[in-house]
Amino acid sequence: MENRIREGDYVLLFLDRKRTYLVKVEREKTLHTHKGFIELERLIGKNYGSRIKSSMNIEFAALKPTLKDYIFKSARKTQIIYPKDIALIILFSGIEAGSVIVEAGTGTGALTIALAHYVKPTGRVYSYEIRKEFIETAIKNLRRAGVEEYVELKNKDITEGIDEEDVDLVVLDMATPWLVVPHAYKALKGSGVFTSFSPTIDQVVKTVKTLKEEGFTDIMTVECLLRRMQVEEGRTRPETLMVGHTGYLTFARKILR
Amino acid sequence: MENRIREGDYVLLFLDRKRTYLVKVEREKTLHTHKGFIELERLIGKNYGSRIKSSMNIEFAALKPTLKDYIFKSARKTQIIYPKDIALIILFSGIEAGSVIVEAGTGTGALTIALAHYVKPTGRVYSYEIRKEFIETAIKNLRRAGVEEYVELKNKDITEGIDEEDVDLVVLDMATPWLVVPHAYKALKGSGVFTSFSPTIDQVVKTVKTLKEEGFTDIMTVECLLRRMQVEEGRTRPETLMVGHTGYLTFARKILR
Amino acid sequence: MENRIREGDYVLLFLDRKRTYLVKVEREKTLHTHKGFIELERLIGKNYGSRIKSSMNIEFAALKPTLKDYIFKSARKTQIIYPKDIALIILFSGIEAGSVIVEAGTGTGALTIALAHYVKPTGRVYSYEIRKEFIETAIKNLRRAGVEEYVELKNKDITEGIDEEDVDLVVLDMATPWLVVPHAYKALKGSGVFTSFSPTIDQVVKTVKTLKEEGFTDIMTVECLLRRMQVEEGRTRPETLMVGHTGYLTFARKILR
């Protein structure tokens, strides 16, 4: 059965929402948690979705990691774009298998993983990153998520130009997106999509202004607030603390001059 | 060039955000708007992203429709799930090319289009709908979005059971999702994802309760608020009116007993 | 009993949330609604909270108008500040009976009514308004709310200076609040409160910058989102449409140089 865990597979060991472990199943490897340890070899041959007990007799669920899990686990260190924002970028930009995407900056690759996931197997993500130290982490994360081959990481400054042409989407998560707008216009196909994620209003204002000047249309800026609910009969309520802001998302489409 | 508009293609004629026209390019067909008419034949051979003037000399942009455009245009009549919610369902459920999905109800097919878009060409969406009158509209919308062949519409009551097995995702947008939870458990693969969209808290409470009883884990309910910004130097602000609520999204994963 | 309706009193005739009528009870006066008419004389001698039927036999509740009702009814034409924002201004500024307040601009007097309500009988509101056409409406609204005597309306441009001294609160709802900050500093007592309501981010940025330069402390900007719930057993949910933005509120306190 294809739903069985094999050696070399990734598994998400799930205790509760805040305690999940993304592990590669290897013989003679052990996961140590404060709820006991688990020899990962024991997972081989089990179905995804099985339960497995730790040395302290605590039950974990052995889930098949999904895209979202790879994103979360990749975003840990410089968590800027949240899955909610990635979700909107994916759907609103209309990318699909075969799309050609230019991205900057790569960061730890959280967004890159999602982009690659949706353009594979025939599309490609060209991801620019000036900070060399991020590239190694990004490669590791892309490899773990199984999308490394669809991505070309470029240690280049995108404000100096984009090498690619006939691109379907240019997506930016960087400090000065407005500097890239003219390059994005050149790189995009007619009707192609520009997207930018920016934490501050000032970045948005400059970017939108440049988009208007450069000949983009259908310019739209949104922010997305995600609120978790605590659901229990007789005690249902939104959770007390929430992330009140990650960033603004700006979308636009290229029209030909 | 593949980016040229050909006869039979769909084009989104864009005047402004609130006035967009999704048309099929055919000879001897004319789009009539209050800003003049456009003979669609004139679009043939132009690049996507070109401008075209109406009889009143008003400029429209001839954009290539994206998934989001097909969704919006399909959702018009019974607009329940919004693109923001569809975006979260897609990303959080982790579906991809090849995934097998069970959906109910189909409605006008807005969510169905998105699901099919992401599972094609090797996956499949089985979509249940009891209201016969919706099925015709759904077929029309799926065909227009070019995803008809990846969907099987079923005029059946999903609360009576799910025919499919080894399913990756069960996604529900219907009045009584909790009645489907036991069927979803049977239909799903181990570690498979359950998702439900519900406007009221009461639906959420019943669904979550049943999910816990049936052996699902990683149960999470969220709501997503999307706020548009009006961006203009010196006058930037969130828009006055917003959609304050569409529905709650509940996610869960099957663990084996 | 003091809770009886007398001739000359104001009564809020309440049909439902969207259909309320603030009337002055006078003999030989009739309220005409699309649900029939009511001779107001019939209200005399009834208790507040009584029901009264219209000529079409539809029941209205005869409620005693509260501050909020006077605010809502005064804000109709140029409704900028919403009661939720007024509520925060009142509480966060700490005003009370006896406080001395400078306000600009008066507009139709919605905020003025609230300020006067809380500083009476020993305090005073000095309200600046350059647009002469508003002053008449403001007077009418203040009179109806019974707070006219605690307010001094000034047809003056506050950006040219504030006449008053030793003021407890300066509160601004106008296009260029930052131009008033130096005047506010002079007018306020040490430790006095500055408050400003602005729809756009740009206004907020300029105002906060000036507040820092002029020697204010405890500077805080917030926005308040109010969401109505539709509460009904089995169908409880937030309302679909909401006001997504009215304006930002900035608060600061004067420290002596």
Added chain:
Amino acid sequence: MENRIREGDYVLLFLDRKRTYLVKVEREKTLHTHKGFIELERLIGKNYGSRIKSSMNIEFAALKPTLKDYIFKSARKTQIIYPKDIALIILFSGIEAGSVIVEAGTGTGALTIALAHYVKPTGRVYSYEIRKEFIETAIKNLRRAGVEEYVELKNKDITEGIDEEDVDLVVLDMATPWLVVPHAYKALKGSGVFTSFSPTIDQVVKTVKTLKEEGFTDIMTVECLLRRMQVEEGRTRPETLMVGHTGYLTFARKILR
């Protein structure tokens, strides 16, 4: 001058938003902070709004505490109702000098302080609290805020009945507000206001249902989201973390049978 600090006054020593100290000015008393100590005697004779340096040469502002400061400082231990919610209760209930209020439960007195502040000097707050251990803290907080004499604390269970009559407002912050609705109806004047603060939806549904049964009208439930902005030229944005939920506020008015 009345704006000078005298012995026995309360002063808010303000370092930054998160480090504020509400002290009573007494001779031979010293405030110790991690930024050095301040002999409080030195404050006597200074104007409110003055700066004062600690032993480590760090500047504090000596602000006059406002109602909001007393509320915040009183709410520390069992912070349930937030100032934003108190603000809406005050404004939407229309209370003023002279109003008669019944409140339950008192808790640490944060809401009680605000209610007393606005009904003084001629009104009165009757505050019910079953948990004896809270009453002492509440008294301390009321005394510090200078409103003790306008409040009558009652160590009684309000679900067993309300002693008062002809009340303007009944306001509840307790686990089972619906049990008090019939008592509130009896205690209120015609047209009087009922308000309830509840963290969970379930409490709201039960309360609203009982309000409808008992003959209340103008029933409205809202929730208030307060979002702080970080305002700085070139870096303006909403703050990352926010309080996503405190509770729902329900308002209603009594109509006579």
